[in-house]
Amino acid sequence: MSSRAASRWTDGSMGKRVAKRYAAERRFRLFGLAAVGLSLAFLAFLLITMLMKGIGGLSLEFLSNSDATEAANAGVWGALKGSLLTILVTMAIAFPIGVLSALYLEEFAPRNRWTDLIEVSINNLAAVPSIIFGLLGLAVFLNFMHLPRSAPLVGGLTLALMTMPVIVIAGRNAIKSVPPSIRDAALGVGASKMQVVFHHVLPLALPGILTGTIIGMARALGETAPLLMIGMRAFIATPPRGITDPSSVLPVQIFLWSDEVDRAFVEKTSAAIIVLLIFMLLMNGLAIYLRNKFERRW
Incomplete structure (x- = not known):
C-alpha cells in the first residue's frame, strides 16, 4: 500500500x-x-x-422650495422634510418593537410549534410585496382608525409594519452570533437572565442590529407603492410642520414629476433622484460607521 x-x-x-x-x-x-x-x-x-x-x-432654491405647478419654482424641501418625519416615525415604532421581539424569540421564548409558526410568519412577512402593506395601512389606519390622510404619521406606521420583520430577522441573527460562553460566564458569576440579555448579549449584538435596522430604513425611504395607497401623492405646496400635517415624500415626488408633461420637470426629477441617492448613501454610511464603532471582537 x-x-x-x-x-x-x-x-x-x-x-x-x-x-x-x-x-x-x-x-x-x-x-x-x-x-x-x-x-x-x-x-x-x-x-x-x-x-x-x-x-x-441642484441649487439652494431647489433645496429650500416646495412643490409648485411651475418647474422653475419647484423644489424638494417639502418632500425631503416629509421623508425625514416619516422615517423618524418608522424608526421610533419599528426599532424598539423589532429589537424586543428578536430578544424574546431568541432568548426567552420556548422552542415549540408556536414559536416555529411565529418564525415562519415573520420570514413570510419580510417577503410580502410592499403594496400589500399599503393596502393594510389604508384599511387600518385610514378607514378604521381615521388618522389624517397623507400624513407622515400614517406613512411611518405603514412603513414600520413593512420594516419590522426585517429588523426582527437581523436582530435574531445578530443575537445568535454572540458566543454562548458570554452567557455562561455571566450566569456563572450570578447574573440574572435579564442582566445577561441586556448587559451582555444586547451590547454585543447591537452593531448587527443597527446595521440591519438602518438598511431596512434605507429600503423604507425608497418605497413608493405603500405611500401612494395612503394618499401621499397629493399636490402639497407647503412643508409639513408636524407628523399629522399633509405631506409628500421624495420617492413619490419623483414619481409625480416624472409624469409631468412639461419637459422642464425632467431636470427636476433627475435632481430629486440625486438628493434621494445622497440621502440613502448617507444612511448606509451611517450603518457602516455604527457597525465599526460598536463592534467588539472576541
Whole structure:
C-alpha cells in the first residue's frame, strides 16, 4: 500500500488534480471580480446619467422650495422634510418593537410549534410585496382608525409594519452570533437572565442590529407603492410642520414629476433622484460607521 501511495504522489496525476483545483479557484475569483465590477458599473452608470441630467437643477432654491405647478419654482424641501418625519416615525415604532421581539424569540421564548409558526410568519412577512402593506395601512389606519390622510404619521406606521420583520430577522441573527460562553460566564458569576440579555448579549449584538435596522430604513425611504395607497401623492405646496400635517415624500415626488408633461420637470426629477441617492448613501454610511464603532471582537 505504501508503494502505491508513493506512486500516486510521484506520478503526474496528482499534479494535474492540484492544477485543476488552482484553476477552479482562479476562475471563481474572476467570476467574483466580474460580479463586483458589473454592480459598480451599473451604479456608476446610474450616478453619471443622473448627474448629467440633474446637476443643473441642484441649487439652494431647489433645496429650500416646495412643490409648485411651475418647474422653475419647484423644489424638494417639502418632500425631503416629509421623508425625514416619516422615517423618524418608522424608526421610533419599528426599532424598539423589532429589537424586543428578536430578544424574546431568541432568548426567552420556548422552542415549540408556536414559536416555529411565529418564525415562519415573520420570514413570510419580510417577503410580502410592499403594496400589500399599503393596502393594510389604508384599511387600518385610514378607514378604521381615521388618522389624517397623507400624513407622515400614517406613512411611518405603514412603513414600520413593512420594516419590522426585517429588523426582527437581523436582530435574531445578530443575537445568535454572540458566543454562548458570554452567557455562561455571566450566569456563572450570578447574573440574572435579564442582566445577561441586556448587559451582555444586547451590547454585543447591537452593531448587527443597527446595521440591519438602518438598511431596512434605507429600503423604507425608497418605497413608493405603500405611500401612494395612503394618499401621499397629493399636490402639497407647503412643508409639513408636524407628523399629522399633509405631506409628500421624495420617492413619490419623483414619481409625480416624472409624469409631468412639461419637459422642464425632467431636470427636476433627475435632481430629486440625486438628493434621494445622497440621502440613502448617507444612511448606509451611517450603518457602516455604527457597525465599526460598536463592534467588539472576541
